[in-house]
Amino acid sequence: MEDVIRVLLIEDDEDDYFLTSDYLDRCESPSFHLTWVTNSSDALDILQRKNFDLCLLDYILGSENAIDVLEVLKSNQITLPVVILTGQNDVAVDEMVMRAGAADYLQKSELETPRFMRTIRYAMVRREIENERVERHKIEQKNKAKDKFLAHLGHELRTPLTSILGYTELLLDENRYPDVEQELNIIHTNGKHLLSLLNDLLDMSRLMAERLELTRKDIELDGLMTDVYSLMNLAAKDKGLQLILDSENPVPEQINADPTRLRQVLINLISNAIKFTDKGHINVSVELLSPSMASSRERLLFRVADSGIGMPPNKLETIFQPFEQIEDVMRANHGGAGLGLAISRELVHMMGGEINVESSFGKGSIFSFTIDPGTLEGIPRRRLSLTLPTRRDNEELNLHVSGRVLIVDDLRELRRLTGHLVSQCHASVAFAENGVKALEAVLQAEEEGHPFHLVLMDIHMPVMNGIDSLKAIRRHKSNVSVVALTAANRKGLKQSLLDSGFDEVLGKPIDRVALTQILDRYLIRTEGPAPSREFEKQRAPEETISKTVSRKVLLIEDDEDAAELIQLLLANQGHDVIIAQTGNQAISTMREVVFDVILMDLTLPDYHGYDLAEDTRRLQSSAQVFIVSGYQPEKEKMESLGIKGALLKPVAKADLMELFESI
Known part of the structure; x- marks a missing residue:
């Protein structure tokens, strides 16, 4: 509670004002600063110009009563706690003023009793609680607005990226312009880099909003680790580095985890190790930790050690903090948004573990993290040992x-x-x-x-x-x-x-x-x-042969460039594609033509994709409906509407091939 409590007294009896003022002046802790007005009009005027912590309100003010004043304050969005003062003891009045929004009800005869001070303290505490609730609500609203903005930003960026990457890929495939092949490759590479930055930003946003969920399943550990090795070994070889995978002790053949997110963390750490290592090796190891005082269950420990540049001690404390590395990333010119390690930390926490780093400047770094591998009882265990491919000319x-x-x-x-x-x-x-x-x-x-x-x-x-x-x-x-x-x-x-x-x-x-x-x-x-x-x-x-059946496709997309690109990619695969740029145009087309496949964006000028999906099911019950959008679709909503799947922009030729192969 504040050292000085600012009190507004609304009282039309001067004697009662003096009595209240005298009592409050004699209080040493807390101290009070009293302002006196005699009617609701003057009270409203001063409340709109100055801040007060508490209002003491006489129940009868000439032609007004406390309920009238409370209504005036409420209609003008004035929210300070109000304690009603009355000269009589009336339970009915007590209930009425409390329902009208008063913080408490007090008889004037109790002004110089301990109950008066308790009433003020309780009113102030309730005010602080309410202020905290209002501030929390404001923060939640700001976070929701930020999440909506980021989702919208992601959609707006993914749509043009579809055209940039798609048309560049087509030009490279057709090889019509060999003189500019190098430039086209640069466009394609940088477009994919931009997409990677965007994915990191959106992943971080979902993690901070606690909207990212794990999908745990039983997975073969050696298979997952070997797949990660296969993906990263080419990048290591490109820099002349040796990538080694091994286990410190026998590890379970099968664990229960989210394979996508576990793979994401491993690839993130190995990619960083390759990025900051110019010569030597990257050693990836797995170890099973026995139960300890800190954890009653076995934990799986992953370690990524490199012989790279390392980090000074003052950088280790903030290395996993989001947005803390931006200045270092810019100065070092290593690329990226500085979010990869922050994302990895949050994912590891969601998987029931911790992530740590040990590093010495100029001597390399060791990143390690643990996860909860699920129940391992009865699971066979053996050492992972990856034989490196033989080098040949x-x-x-x-x-x-x-x-x-x-x-x-x-x-x-x-x-x-x-x-x-x-x-x-x-x-x-x-x-x-x-x-x-x-x-x-x-x-x-x-x-x-x-x-x-x-x-x-x-x-x-x-x-x-x-x-x-x-x-x-x-x-x-x-x-x-x-x-x-x-x-x-x-x-x-x-x-x-x-x-x-x-x-x-x-x-x-x-x-x-x-x-x-x-x-x-x-x-x-x-x-x-x-x-x-x-x-x-x-x-x-x-x-591209797997299924070459020609299908009648309705593409509902308001971005002309993205629509024309997807139409071209599907036409090259032998499909007949009609474009609709609005929901109403799509409805009209569906009334005239029967389609095998319908691809729809979620954001259209006149329709939301989910609403349009309901009309689509009614008009084209035999068509298979897929979402193609820059927004991450809601899985439950898709299932309830009978939507078969989704593609997240930017859409590549291979994405469309796989989609139609699955039909």
Whole structure:
């Protein structure tokens, strides 16, 4: 409570004013500063000009009473606590003034009793509580406004990024302008960098607003770690660094965690290590921690150690704070928004762990974090040991083959990485995201008379795993060669997979030498120099084969550039696309044309996407509806409206290919 309490007395009896003033003057702690008015008009005037902590209000003021005055104060949004003073004891009056908004009710005969001071103290405490509530509400409203702004900003930035990245990708694929290929690659690279910055900003916003949720599931630890290694090893090699993965002790083969967010933290830390290391190695290790006084459960410890530039001690305290690194990032010119470590810390906390750093300037850094791996009772344990791929000269790896290869993996990045390695040997490439899609692609290709010559099949996938997919392929009398891809290296696994019907087993991370040998064995070797650009253009359509069924598509998008790009990408894949730029235009079109697929933006000039989805289900009940937006859609809302899925802008050619493959 304040040292000096500013009190406004609204009292039309001068004697009562003197009595109140005299009592308050005799109080030493707290002290009071009293201002006296005799009616509601004067009270309103002074309350609008000055600040008060408390109001003492006589119940009867000539032709007015306290309830009338309280209504005047309320209508003018004046919220200070009001204590009613009366010369009589009337329970009915007490109830009326309290319902009208008074903080308390007091008889004038009690002015010089301890109850008067208690009443003032209680009124002041309630005022402080109310002020805190109002301030909290203001902060919440500001945060909501900020979140809406960031979501809107994300949408506004993602939409033009769709055009920038999409058209650049098309120009690079068509190779019409070889003289500016380098410049186009620079545009594409920087556009993807801008998208990465935007994703970091939006991730941080969702974390701060506590709107990001984990999706925990049982995952194979060695598979996840090997996938991370596969993704990061190329970046390490580009800088001449050695990336090593190992475990300090036997670790569980299976854990319960969010694989996407765990992978995000690991990639973030390894990317930073590569960025700040110019020579030497990056060592990634995993260790199982026994229960301790701090934690009654086992914890999994991940450690990323580098031989890079390190950090001075004064930087370690703020390294995980959001926005604290901006000045250092700008000065060092290493790129990024300075949010990666802050995001990693929040994600680690959500996974039940802690993140730490040890570093010496000029001697490298060690980032470590723990997570709760779930119940590990009965889970087999063994050491992770990743054998580094054998180095070979480029001449030994120069292979020219022809044939069609289907790559099956649930991780898009690994599909693309494997596809890149296969296409370097000049084979045609198609993709599938799980065993069901692989089965469909194999059977459809054979039905159309263009069968695959080889399938590279990951073992651990959702919907249908690799082993079940292979069995289903054989049940349909297909004899296509299928090679298993697996990160597991437990004893007897290779023979078990061969016994299951796989033609070969290829370990992850994929060794290019071993992959080349597989391609040489199952595809047709072609002689001569590397294919020309013209050959690549002729071969390009085959690289996107998985489903070539032409579909009637309605694209509802108000941004003309983004709409034309998506229409062009889908037309190149053989689909017939009609564009609607408003919700009403889409409704009119749906009344005239039957569509197989409807792609809709969430923000339109005259409709919200969710409202339009309801009308769409009514008009086109057989169409499959997908969201294409710069906003992250609400999963529950999508399910309730029957929306099949969503693409987050910017939309690439590969995104659309995968979407239509899933239909």
